[in-house]
Amino acid sequence: MSEQEREQSDKQKYEFRKVIEELKEYRGSGTQLVTIYVPPDRLVSDVVAHVTQEHSEASNIKSKDTRTNVQDALKSIKDRLKYYDTKPPENGMVLFSGAVDAGGGQTDMITRVLESPPQPVESFRYHCDSEFLTEPLEEMLADKGLFGLVVLDRREANVGWLRGKRVEPVKSASSLVPGKQRKGGQSAQRFARLRLEAIDNFYQEVAGMANDLFVPDRHDIDGILVGGPSPTKDEFLDGDYLHHELQDMVLGKFDVAYTDESGLHDLVDAASEVLAEHEMLEDKQVMEEFFKELHDGDKATYGFEPTRENLMMGAVDRLLISEDLRQDVVTYECSNGHTERELVEGTGTPTHTCSRCGEEVEDGEREDVIDHLMEIANQRGTETIFVSTDFEKGEQLLTAFGGVAGLLRYATGV
Numbered sequence: 001m002s003e004q005e006r007e008q009s010d011k012q013k014y015e016f017r018k019v020i021e022e023l024k025e026y027r028g029s030g031t032q033l034v035t036i037y038v039p040p041d042r043l044v045s046d047v048v049a050h051v052t053q054e055h056s057e058a059s060n061i062k063s064k065d066t067r068t069n070v071q072d073a074l075k076s077i078k079d080r081l082k083y084y085d086t087k088p089p090e091n092g093m094v095l096f097s098g099a100v101d102a103g104g105g106q107t108d109m110i111t112r113v114l115e116s117p118p119q120p121v122e123s124f125r126y127h128c129d130s131e132f133l134t135e136p137l138e139e140m141l142a143d144k145g146l147f148g149l150v151v152l153d154r155r156e157a158n159v160g161w162l163r164g165k166r167v168e169p170v171k172s173a174s175s176l177v178p179g180k181q182r183k184g185g186q187s188a189q190r191f192a193r194l195r196l197e198a199i200d201n202f203y204q205e206v207a208g209m210a211n212d213l214f215v216p217d218r219h220d221i222d223g224i225l226v227g228g229p230s231p232t233k234d235e236f237l238d239g240d241y242l243h244h245e246l247q248d249m250v251l252g253k254f255d256v257a258y259t260d261e262s263g264l265h266d267l268v269d270a271a272s273e274v275l276a277e278h279e280m281l282e283d284k285q286v287m288e289e290f291f292k293e294l295h296d297g298d299k300a301t302y303g304f305e306p307t308r309e310n311l312m313m314g315a316v317d318r319l320l321i322s323e324d325l326r327q328d329v330v331t332y333e334c335s336n337g338h339t340e341r342e343l344v345e346g347t348g349t350p351t352h353t354c355s356r357c358g359e360e361v362e363d364g365e366r367e368d369v370i371d372h373l374m375e376i377a378n379q380r381g382t383e384t385i386f387v388s389t390d391f392e393k394g395e396q397l398l399t400a401f402g403g404v405a406g407l408l409r410y411a412t413g414v
Ligand SMILES: [Zn+2]
Pocket: 334, 335, 336, 337, 338, 354, 355, 356, 357, 358, 359
């Protein structure tokens, strides 16, 4: 992925996150909020047929309000679908519609269409509830890592992928390792030797399977997780069966009771802390760098105005934005031609007093602060990094530095 593409996708993810946050707030008084996930290969005409069917079935809903609301939502979705030809946009789309509580017994009819989510919609889903269904979209937004998974004991093994949050089993093997009980007439030494040989062969087979799957993609892999009961997984790792480059990528070994496909899921669960840590690695590194520059160097800037000024100069190498920053910037221009900006939260535009001439300016141009900064960043070739608040220094970016900071290309003194 080129830097530009990554920035596009960061920006798009941010836009999606904002819409999802809005959608999550809504509640319906009954099961009347409709969500439809449309995969990219589903014909729009099929979706329309499904919606028509649901519309007629909704006539059986007992509560008159709910019935009317569901039917209105479905009609609104059908109207939106008219804008699409035979197929949905790339990666599919998600439609949301329903009468949401607006307080005081009132409802508002809202309809949103999210086109081309960051990953393809996997399956068609029709969902009607008192809340919109946003989880599948949220999972797509989760940082997308690629991890190789291996679970094994002496009898069977499974290898697969973890892509983002999705576990994909790929190959399995089962062994011919004899049990611990030897048959009568066999010498104990001979039995032990054969058994060790069989175990060794099986580990080699599992490693071969893992190597075939992971080695070609090793440059895209974020790490490898190995799971199983003790001592199998330890023997497997200590015996250096894996390709040496893969061996170096092992993030950890984990106790997992099952080694069938469900074991792959157990492995991901068992590794959740390691995975969370890994996901934040880039964020942590960039914040370490920021604090180092702040204390010992001169190439750090923070706060909205100083960062913006540095951005305008083209002096910012990496723009750091807190993932949880939710503010707008209002740009005011007084009649004397002074332009000033103010950060606001919530709705409404406060009156601004021009700091240079004292004029009261009533109205300004309101814009999302992240959109505002990212637009300048894109024009100046500055990389934008969204920083999680799930670790201490990430939290500090939001609470102590206003959610906005920058690592500079050169010291500017701003
Ligand atoms: Zn002024």
